Amino acid sequence: MFNLNTMRAIGKLVAKQAREKAAADPMAANDIIDMAPLLRPWKEGKWSKGDVCVYDNLARLCLLDHDSTGNPTWSPAYETALWAVYHGRDAEHALPFKAEGHNPYMSGEWCTEEGDAYECIVDNTVWPPSVLPQNWRKGSDA
Numbered sequence: 001m002f003n004l005n006t007m008r009a010i011g012k013l014v015a016k017q018a019r020e021k022a023a024a025d026p027m028a029a030n031d032i033i034d035m036a037p038l039l040r041p042w043k044e045g046k047w048s049k050g051d052v053c054v055y056d057n058l059a060r061l062c063l064l065d066h067d068s069t070g071n072p073t074w075s076p077a078y079e080t081a082l083w084a085v086y087h088g089r090d091a092e093h094a095l096p097f098k099a100e101g102h103n104p105y106m107s108g109e110w111c112t113e114e115g116d117a118y119e120c121i122v123d124n125t126v127w128p129p130s131v132l133p134q135n136w137r138k139g140s141d142a
Contacts, residue, residue: 014038021035029086029087029088029089029093029109030088030089030090030092030093032052032059032086033059033086033088033093033095034093035059036054036057036058036059037054039052039053039054039059040053040054041053041054041055042054042055042060042075042076044068044069044070044071044072044074045067045068045069046066046067046068046069047062047065047066047067047068047082048062048065049062049063049064049065050062053076053083055075055076055077055083056076056077058085058086058095058098059085059086060076060083060084060085060086061083061084061086062082062083063081063082063083063084063102064081064082066082080100080102080103081102084100084102084103085098085100085103087103087105087106087109087110087111087120088109088110088111089108089109089110090110091110091117091119091139093110094110094111094112094117094118094139095110095111095112096111096112096113097111097112097113097128097129098111099126099127099128100126101126104123104124104125104126105120105124105125105126106120106123106124106125107120107121107122107123108120110139111128111129113128113129113130114130116129116138116139117138117139118136118137118138118139119136119137119139120135120136121135121136121137122134122135
């Protein structure tokens with residue numbers, strides 16, 4: 001039986017491995033989405049390009065080196081040019097659509113809208129399925 005300190009140490013090790021994998025392989029979107037509960041939450045401070053954090057329950061990739069110390073509005077919610085949400089690569093990992101002009105959906109990436117999963121079929125899509133349906137294929141049709 002593990003004691004509490006051992007369980008904490010195991011949890012820290014697993015979280016560290018998750019962060020390292022996320023930083024090493026930005027193309028592993030599904031894995032990173034699965035690991036989101038283990039990734040460090042966003043907080044004010046220094047961030048480097050390639051860092052991964054969780055904000056608003058979504059895994060996000062840091063796009064530019066920056067220091068948000070003393071700048072709480074530099075969070076991913078306000079400074080979307082500094083952060084990109086990971087897009088799922090299958091229906092199981094589809095997350096709610098996020099409109100981010102610098103982080104468009106590419107073919108093969110998925111989102112959800114009103115409870116349905118959609119696969120993007122046209123690169124550089126920045127509009128949701130309800131607005132630009134010809135760029136999306138509903139999950140049951142994929």
